[in-house]
Structure formats: C-alpha cells, structure tokens
Amino acid sequence: MNDPLLLWGFLQTSLLEIASFALAITMVLLNIRQSSWAWLFAIASAGLYAVVFYDARIYGDMLLQFVFIAVSLWGAYQWLFGGRDHQGVTVTRLSRHGWLLVAGSWVVVYASVALFLHHFTDSDVVHIDAFLTAGSLVAQCLLTRKILENWHMWILIDGLYIALYAYKQLYLTALLYGLFVVLAVLGLRAWKKSWSSTVVLP
Known part of the structure; x- marks a missing residue:
C-alpha cells in the first residue's frame, strides 16, 4: 500500500x-x-502517517504520530467532558504566562528530540524535524484545550512542513500542508467568533 504511485501523471x-x-x-x-x-x-490519520514518515526517514515526525494518537484520546475527553461543568471545554486565549510556557516547552522538546534523532537514527533532517515535531506537539496540546492560539502555531508549523515534505519528495503531503495553512486561517477566524473572554492556561 506504500508502493510508489504516479498520480495524474506527475505527482x-x-x-x-x-x-x-x-x-x-x-x-x-x-x-x-x-x-x-x-x-x-x-x-x-496519525496511524497511517507513521508508516509514511518511517519510509521517508522522517523519524521525529513518525514518533510524533504515536504521541498524536495518545493526545487525541485526551483531546476527545476534553472536548466531550472537560471544563468546569464537564460539558466540554470552550474556546479561550493564552495569557502572557501561557505564551512563556509554550515557548519554553517548544525549546525543551526540540532539544530532546534533536538529541535523540542525532544519536539514534540516520535522519538527514535532524534539526528541522525536531523543531517541527516539538512545535506540533505543543500546538496539539493547545488544540485539546481549545486554546485559540493553536491556529497561529499551526499556520507557522504547516508552512515550514511544506518545504520539508517537498524536500523528502512527499509531494502530496506537501500539498496537504499547504491546504492545512489555508484551513488554519479559516479555523482561526471561526474560533475567534466563539472565543470566550476567560483566559485558560495550558
């Protein structure tokens, strides 16, 4: 199922x-x-993409898919039963402290993933893979809590992923992430409409 296929004669x-x-x-x-x-x-999607990224030797992103699966289970719980009244979380914004926590978490996870990829894999894209893996994990955690700024992060991350996947000749996935950028902009606009004034820290 992962054998090469030429789509539309060129992709x-x-x-x-x-x-x-x-x-x-x-x-x-x-x-x-x-x-x-x-x-x-x-x-x-994460389960299938883990196989795709393994074949492309993008190991940080491959491992990220398994984390996504675990985070998705938590996200489903939060959206269905989270919040003070256990009726599901609502859209909120990050505080200044929340942004500092996001930045610090991104740096720590990046350093950890880059160290792992450098010493234990044959990856040829260690730093960009680690940087985007870390950012994706942090953004996904914000998404589970319906924090509006997750969309800002996805716009940046998905834009950088386009270049990485094109470099790895995963052209359909590069196209997907181009669409993700557009959808993230739409998501940001839609969520702003339902944003509540209560600030929730991640």
Missing part, C-alpha cells in the same frame, strides 16, 4: 499517503467546526 505518491491525506483533511475540517469526531480521524 509521486502512494495509496497509503492518499488515505492519510483524506483522513487528515477531514480531521481539520471537523476541528474547525469544533466537532469531537475530529479526534477519531486524527487517530486514524
């Missing part, structure tokens, strides 16, 4: 990447609508 991909692509797009569309079903598609 190199595989059936596995196509399936992952479709699931991921559905996931983001459901995230924008704040539907808890998004987490089910997140789990399925």
Whole structure:
C-alpha cells in the first residue's frame, strides 16, 4: 500500500499517503467546526502517517504520530467532558504566562528530540524535524484545550512542513500542508467568533 504511485501523471505518491491525506483533511475540517469526531480521524490519520514518515526517514515526525494518537484520546475527553461543568471545554486565549510556557516547552522538546534523532537514527533532517515535531506537539496540546492560539502555531508549523515534505519528495503531503495553512486561517477566524473572554492556561 506504500508502493510508489504516479498520480495524474506527475505527482509521486502512494495509496497509503492518499488515505492519510483524506483522513487528515477531514480531521481539520471537523476541528474547525469544533466537532469531537475530529479526534477519531486524527487517530486514524496519525496511524497511517507513521508508516509514511518511517519510509521517508522522517523519524521525529513518525514518533510524533504515536504521541498524536495518545493526545487525541485526551483531546476527545476534553472536548466531550472537560471544563468546569464537564460539558466540554470552550474556546479561550493564552495569557502572557501561557505564551512563556509554550515557548519554553517548544525549546525543551526540540532539544530532546534533536538529541535523540542525532544519536539514534540516520535522519538527514535532524534539526528541522525536531523543531517541527516539538512545535506540533505543543500546538496539539493547545488544540485539546481549545486554546485559540493553536491556529497561529499551526499556520507557522504547516508552512515550514511544506518545504520539508517537498524536500523528502512527499509531494502530496506537501500539498496537504499547504491546504492545512489555508484551513488554519479559516479555523482561526471561526474560533475567534466563539472565543470566550476567560483566559485558560495550558
């Protein structure tokens, strides 16, 4: 299922990447609508993409998919039963302290992942892989709590991922992340409309 496939006569991909692509797009569309079903598609997409990234030797991103699966289970719980009244979390904003925590977490996770990739894998994209892996993990954690700024982070991260996946000849996935940037902008606008004035720290 991960064998090379030429799509439309010029786009190199595989059936596995196509399936992952479709699931991921559905996931983001459901995230924008704040539907808890998004987490089910997140789990399925992450599982398939773990195989795609292993084959491409993007090991940080591969390991991230397994973390995404675990975080998605937590996210589903938060969206369904989180919050003070256990009716699900609502959209909130980061405080200044929250931004400092986000930045610090990103640096610490980046350093840890880069060290692991350097010493235990044959990755040829150690630093960018580690940087984007760390950022994605932090952004996903914000998403589980419906913190608005997760969309700002995804716009930056997904934009950088386009270059990484193009370099790795995962052109369909690069296209997917281009669409993710557009969807993240739409998600940011949609969530602003439902934003509450209460600031929740991550």
